[in-house]
Amino acid sequence: MKLSLSNGIFSKLGIKENFAAIKQLGFENIEFNMKSIRKERDTDVYRVQKTLQDSGLNCLTLHSASFHVKDPIEVHRAVYYGKISLECAHALNAPLMTVHSNVAKKLPPNARERCLDELFNKEIKPFAKSLGIKLALENLSCTSTGFGKNVELLEEVLGVIDEGNMGITFDFCHALETKQVDNLLDKYGERVCNVHMADKAHKPFTEPKPELIAFLTRLHEYCYDGPITLELAHNTSMEEIGKCKMLFDRLLEEN
Numbered sequence: 619m620k621l622s623l624s625n626g627i628f629s630k631l632g633i634k635e636n637f638a639a640i641k642q643l644g645f646e647n648i649e650f651n652m653k654s655i656r657k658e659r660d661t662d663v664y665r666v667q668k669t670l671q672d673s674g675l676n677c678l679t680l681h682s683a684s685f686h687v688k689d690p691i692e693v694h695r696a697v698y699y700g701k702i703s704l705e706c707a708h709a710l711n712a713p714l715m716t717v718h719s720n721v722a723k724k725l726p727p728n729a730r731e732r733c734l735d736e737l738f739n740k741e742i743k744p745f746a747k748s749l750g751i752k753l754a755l756e757n758l759s760c761t762s763t764g765f766g767k768n769v770e771l772l773e774e775v776l777g778v779i780d781e782g783n784m785g786i787t788f789d790f791c792h793a794l795e796t797k798q799v800d801n802l803l804d805k806y807g808e809r810v811c812n813v814h815m816a817d818k819a820h821k822p823f824t825e826p827k828p829e830l831i832a833f834l835t836r837l838h839e840y841c842y843d844g845p846i847t848l849e850l851a852h853n854t855s856m857e858e859i860g861k862c863k864m865l866f867d868r869l870l871e872e873n
Contacts, residue, residue, distance in 0.1 A: 619837075619842065619843055619844065619845070619846050619870050620647055620678060620844070620845050620846070621645070621647065621845075621846055621848070621863065621866050621867065621870055622645070622647040622648055622649050622678050622679070622845045622846065622847040622848070623640055623643070623645045623647070623648055623649070623847065623848050623859070623863075624648070624649045624651050624681065624814070624847050624848065624849040624850070625637070625640060625648050625649070625650055625651055625654055626649075626651030626653055626654060626681065626849070627849075627850050627851075627852060627854060627859075628640070628654070629651065629653050629654040629852075630852070633654065633655075633665065633666055633669045634669050634672075634673075636654060637669060637670065637673040637675055638673070639856070640673075640675060641673060641674070641675065642856075643856065643859055643860055643863060644860075644863065645675070645863065646675065646676060647675065647676045647677075647678045647845065648675050648676070648677055648678070649677070649678060649679040649680065649681055649716075649812075649845065649847040649849070650666070650670075650677050650679075650680045650681070650706070650707075650710055650712065651680075651681040652680070652681060652682055652683040652699075652702075652703050652706065653681075653683070654666075655706070663702065663705050663706045663709050664709060666706060666709070666710065667706075667709040667710060670710055677707075677710040677711060677712045678712065678713075678714070678845045678847075679712055679713075679714045679715070679716060679754075679787075679812050679845055679847065680703065680706060680707040680710060680712040680714070680715045680716070681715075681716045682699070682700060682703035682704075682715050682716060682717050682718075683699035683700070683702065683703050684699065684718060684720050685699060685700055685717065685718065685719075685720045685721070685737060686720045686722075687720060687721045687722060687725075687733050687737065688722045688724070688725075689722075689725075690725075690729055690732065690733055690736075693733050693736050693737050696720075696737050697736075697737060697741045697742065700717070700737070700741065700742040700745075701741070701742070701745055703715060704742070704745055704746055704749055704751055705749075707749070707751050708749045708750075708751060712751070713750070713751060713752060714751065714752045714753075714754055714785065714811060714812055715746065715751050715752070715753055715754070716754050716755075716756050716787040716812060716814075717742070717753055717754070717755055717756065718755075718756055718758060718762075718766065719734070719755065719758075719765040719766050719775040720762075721733045721734055721737070721765065721775075723765060730765075730774075731778050734775060734778040734779055735778055735779075738778070738779040739778070739779060743779070752783075752785055752811065753784055753785065754784070754785035754786055754787040754811050754812050755772065755775065755776065755779075755784055755785070755786060755787065756786075756787040756788075756789050756792075756814070757772065757786070757787075757788065757789050757792050757793060757796075757798065757802055758771075758789075758792060759789075759791075759792045759795060759796070760792075760795050760796055767792075767796050767798065768796060768798050768801065768802075769798070769801050769802060769805045769806075772802075772805075772806075784809075785809055785810070785811035785812065786802075786806040786809045786810045786811065786812075787810075787811070787812040787813070787814060788802065788803075788806070788810045788812070788813050788814070789813075789814040789849070790813065790814060790815050790816065790830075790833060791814065791815075791816040791817065791818060791819070791820050791849070792814075794817070794818050794829065795818055795819075799829070799833060803833075803836055803840075807836065807837075807839075807840045808840055810837070810840065810842055810844070811844050812844055812845055812847065813837070813842075813844065813845065813846050813847065814847050814849040815846050815847060815848050815849065815866070816848065816849050816850055816851075817830075819851060820849060820850050820851040820854075821850070821851060821854070822848070822850050822854055822858045822859060822861070822862035823862055823865060823866075824858065824861045824862055824865060825865065826865065826869060830869075831869075834869060846866060846870065848862055848863070848866070850862070
């Protein structure tokens, strides 16, 4: 397992300063979050590419821009954000991109299915395949307006967009808050290819809590060897991030 930090925590900084803060903390790997780009457009992708190369950081994964679809007419906008995100992942040599299902639950079932099909099957998945990038669907939080808080909701989404090759980004914070850790692992443990790591409310772990140790033990049982990405709240201090990194450096070495 490789320790990584989501650069989204520093998204209010310019890209150069953003990466510099990550280097200062001693990280070698990042998950690039598209919210770090002020305006999601083609020219910004190549600016980020050069800055990453200059920083010496490795981009293990990329978190896509949000695919919010409250009405079928908004699918075209979600497609645009998805393709820009994939272009950025390709430019940063990230082999995997995390996606959310933000198709609104208030839409009728047939409209949800049609939006998911148009967004993923007709646009995002073929483009990802052409770039050699794997997609991983993330389990969502209690407050999300999209689908994916539990196995039932994830299965509805995967029933439309999955052909057996969709990965799972396991967000431990979200699973703790929805009390779905075991259910999600039982169903998708062998498909997890990315882990977002934080305590509830995206606070950092600074001590080895029992629920954390139990989760890492189960990942080990599934022979998981992918990224463990610290995805922390914006108000987390540099000192807290440093303590969290020290803890996970030790825990991952033990595993």
